[in-house]
Amino acid sequence: MNDSQYLESAVGFARRALTDVSGSDHSIAEWMIRQALSREPQGRDIPILLSAYHNQLAEFEADPVAATQFLAAGVFADQSSADPSRLASWSVVASLLLNSDEIVNKN
Numbered sequence: 001m002n003d004s005q006y007l008e009s010a011v012g013f014a015r016r017a018l019t020d021v022s023g024s025d026h027s028i029a030e031w032m033i034r035q036a037l038s039r040e041p042q043g044r045d046i047p048i049l050l051s052a053y054h055n056q057l058a059e060f061e062a063d064p065v066a067a068t069q070f071l072a073a074g075v076f077a078d079q080s081s082a083d084p085s086r087l088a089s090w091s092v093v094a095s096l097l098l099n100s101d102e103i104v105n106k107n
Contacts, residue, residue: 007073007091010098014090018082025050028090036097049093056092060085 013032021031029049033041060067067088097103 004073006095006098007070010095011071011073011087011091013094013098014087015082017090017094018087025053029053029093032090032094032097036094037100037102049096052096053089053093056089057085060088 013036017028017032017035021028026046029046030041032049033039033045060070064085067084070088070091071084
């Protein structure tokens, strides 16, 4: 599910999270879970997403060109003013959510 359409959706979702949510990374992760899964965060949801975010952020900060290339995937390249490493990292988290069993499978 790394097709350009999925990546574009993930980038759009992350961009919206960064635009609509002011506050901590924890608040962004909570918002993303509510929006994507239509439920409140449970158990280890937040720690798992924050761990993925921080790991990815470290990689994109070490290689900013990779973040820019990631955001350029698809037809609608990102034109936002968000920090590319931060936006790309939240986009990876968005992709994890959008590809989760809760979204992909009906039951």
